Amino acid sequence: MSAAATPSLLVSLSAELSDLVGRVAPSLVAVRSSRSRASGFAWQADLIITAEEALADDGEISVDLPGGSTAAATIVGRDPSTDVALLRVEADLRPVTLSAPAVAAGGLVVAVGSVQSQPLPALGTVALAGPAWRSLRGGSIDARIELGLTLRREAEGGLVVDAHGHAFGMVVFGPRRRVLVIPTGTIERVAAKLRIDGRIVRGYLGLGLQPIRLPDGGAGVMIMSVAADGPGAAAGLLQGDVITGWNGKSVESLRAVQQDLGPDSIGRTVALSLRRAGADLQVQLTVAERPTP
Template sequence: MTDLTPLTSLSSALADVVARAAPSLVSVHSHRLRASGFVWKPGLIVTADEALADDGDVEVKLPDGSTKPAKIAGRDHTTDIALLRVETDITPIALSSTVPALGSLAVVVAADRGAATAALGMVSLAGAPWRSLRGGEIDARVELDVRLRHSQQGGLALDTSGQPFGMAVLGPRRVLVIPTATIARVAVQLEARGRIARGYLGLGLQPVRLDDGVGAMVMNVDNAGPSAAAGIRQGDVIVAVNAEKLSGVRALARTLGPQSVGSTVDIAARRGGEPVSFKVTIAERPEA
């Protein structure tokens, strides 16, 4: 018998990694869109929110070829995580909290029309926690040098020992991984409440340039919101929050994460050129 070469050994190990993960992967079909998902808990499937249609029925195709209707249990566009409820007895896959090292190999296992697919790549970036452009808190910045089809979004990213370290999604010009720590944190809230609580000031803001920096002009005020209760009016210009100069409207919006709900902030503003200040207790953003 011919001795195994390093390449054949690697090939065999990778095939084993894929084979062990594949039974927990499913295809997700929603209004002309196809994606992948994985069984997170019995009857609960995690998939990529970006790859899930905004309306219409959702179906899940299982590894045995059968198709099941799915209901959206919750979705969070800021972290690109959606949770589906499906009647299935597929065994959930255990997620690992490990963040892979830069330069290590990674396998993305996904599903297309119920059939397992796989792609091999490399961890091209492994960095610190970050905020998505939509304000979601992601526990680690992980990027993969791998080419994925749209239908592979929502697939699992595995290290070479077969440990799932996150969900693969298509970002701008790169493949991103939503780490398992983020999935665990967000999916639990989606299971319980159907959404993630976000902070709400009840203001419509427009950036403006000032002689000494930037500000945010109040264009409209929700009369039932916390800012109206604090006395903020249309036309006021916000210049600082908690004594920190405002760096922009987007930066202000990014501070309104789940942890902000219920906290009180000091807002410095100008009204007719004169300084005014307010204490605003951040509310939870309404669903609508």
């Protein structure tokens, strides 16, 4: 490559990246709540997708729209397990077209958020592209996509765009500040349910649990409380029992139990191995739907 050709390639790349950002910018908003600042994008003309983790539990929410105006927003629904929240605004936004292209490690991507009604882009690569997985809170995510880029906090909840201009998910922070993508399939599935029901149903044991280490070096979760009308009480579980097995598998952490309480767990019967006052027991428990708060 000649020295003379290098500047033209860089200029061309710069122009292409600016064009990608410009195409999605009319669909992006900045989201303000009492706890933080984040981004979001128009899923429908009056509905916005944003990162659930970035929203305060209460208080007012507003969004800075692409044209510079501000509008109040209300929460339609939120799902902590997939980090998807749905907001409604009295506005006529330009919905983004979400795609589900093949994603491969090494591909160039741009994560685009919004701050003060202006796009907030970050250039990087796909660091990891893997199969479906469950979040720490038990949510089913359609693909494991990690990005290699530096993301400003205000950009969380924004769009991820590939080199072809396809918006294929929402950018969020994962454990240890990893930058993750909630892909299109997950967003569409969860947002559709939130629009109708306002929440994603979760499995419920009716138990307060605490992870512990056993004297023999193993692990389990101790039952600290039992809801009187919950599935645990119906199965005869008692405060002080230690759950050591779940459907034949050792219980290594509380997280492992929580990850098995997704929407598809409701109505399922689980075989629990217990340790009670030094004795080992086997109990059958039927998972119920978590009550509405």
